[in-house]
Amino acid sequence: MRELSTDFLKAPAEAEQYGRCGIVAVVGRANVGKSTLLNHLVDEKVSIVSSVPQTTRNIIRAVLTEEKGQLVFLDTPGVHKAKYELNHLMNRMARNTASGADVALLVLDGSQPPRAEDEGWMRRLCRAEALPIFALNKHDLQPWHEEEYRELWNLVATEKGREPDEVRWYAVSAAASRGLKALTEALFAAVPESPLLFPPGLLSDFPRKLAIADLVREKFLDELRDEIPHALAVEVSSLEETDSQWRIRLEITVKRTGQKAIVIGRKGRLLKKIRARSEQELSQFYDIPVVLDIWVKVDPKWDRNHWVLKRLGYRQ
Numbered sequence: 001m002r003e004l005s006t007d008f009l010k011a012p013a014e015a016e017q018y019g020r021c022g023i024v025a026v027v028g029r030a031n032v033g034k035s036t037l038l039n040h041l042v043d044e045k046v047s048i049v050s051s052v053p054q055t056t057r058n059i060i061r062a063v064l065t066e067e068k069g070q071l072v073f074l075d076t077p078g079v080h081k082a083k084y085e086l087n088h089l090m091n092r093m094a095r096n097t098a099s100g101a102d103v104a105l106l107v108l109d110g111s112q113p114p115r116a117e118d119e120g121w122m123r124r125l126c127r128a129e130a131l132p133i134f135a136l137n138k139h140d141l142q143p144w145h146e147e148e149y150r151e152l153w154n155l156v157a158t159e160k161g162r163e164p165d166e167v168r169w170y171a172v173s174a175a176a177s178r179g180l181k182a183l184t185e186a187l188f189a190a191v192p193e194s195p196l197l198f199p200p201g202l203l204s205d206f207p208r209k210l211a212i213a214d215l216v217r218e219k220f221l222d223e224l225r226d227e228i229p230h231a232l233a234v235e236v237s238s239l240e241e242t243d244s245q246w247r248i249r250l251e252i253t254v255k256r257t258g259q260k261a262i263v264i265g266r267k268g269r270l271l272k273k274i275r276a277r278s279e280q281e282l283s284q285f286y287d288i289p290v291v292l293d294i295w296v297k298v299d300p301k302w303d304r305n306h307w308v309l310k311r312l313g314y315r316q
Helices: 006-010 034-041 085-097 116-127 146-160 180-190 208-224 257-264 266-286 306-311
Strands: 018-027 060-066 069-075 103-109 131-137 168-171 193-195 233-241 246-254 290-298
Touching: 018 034, 018 180, 034 060, 034 069, 034 180, 069 180, 103 116, 103 180, 116 146, 131 146, 131 180, 146 168, 168 180, 208 233, 208 246, 208 257, 208 266, 246 257, 246 266, 257 266, 257 290, 266 290
Parallel strands: 018 069, 018 103, 103 131, 131 168, 246 290
Antiparallel strands: 018 193, 060 069, 233 246
């Protein structure tokens, strides 16, 4: 299994390869399916997926390399109403990602009418240099609101002095793997010819410790749903590697004592279940037995603490 690690970048490329290569910023409001779409586009799990909004907290770079070239995807947090420092950081990361990208792939939930955040992204992309491509996701669901999105874009583009027809629209279903080939072909056609940006075998340069923490956080979101969706942080405090196994110490931080009891579960059952699921998936992913040592602590202000946010990868 290819490893989520910047160590891969230390190996020099055997020969410089050219093709259609560029950066694609995957943007949109929270819970429209950006991470699911990205995972299916690169045919590998690089971003955690949950029905809980605002699951993605970091910008995750995923790489798709084919004979025709290479697409480097930036999966961004969904823009949402910000209350605390973490929320503001997530919004700032998402809004800044489109700058410097070759293509801005705006993911919209075609099964729901447009919202204010969708219009906000359309307005933002009118000012961006990146070529906008719109993906109407969840095409397997009904009702379908494509015309409403097109009408909204026509109004916004006309107001901002852009040609409405310059945007290409693609109806896709990430969950059902529909329309992804046409979208991928369009993305390759939209990026310039250049040398490969990353080695051909690299899937992602998202730091390994952050990737492990994100996978475990996904398991908590699956089990807890709306009980403590955004009050929980997961950090890898140590990673011991041997030839026979990896032993990883994880610190789970919540904001209140009552949340700690929920995370642990009655007689520790929930924590044991999440540890077992996480160990199984991590072992399969890294092709080595993984043992997790999980500790839960309380910090009421972790999402407003500069140094905590920096350790979790939310601050540079």
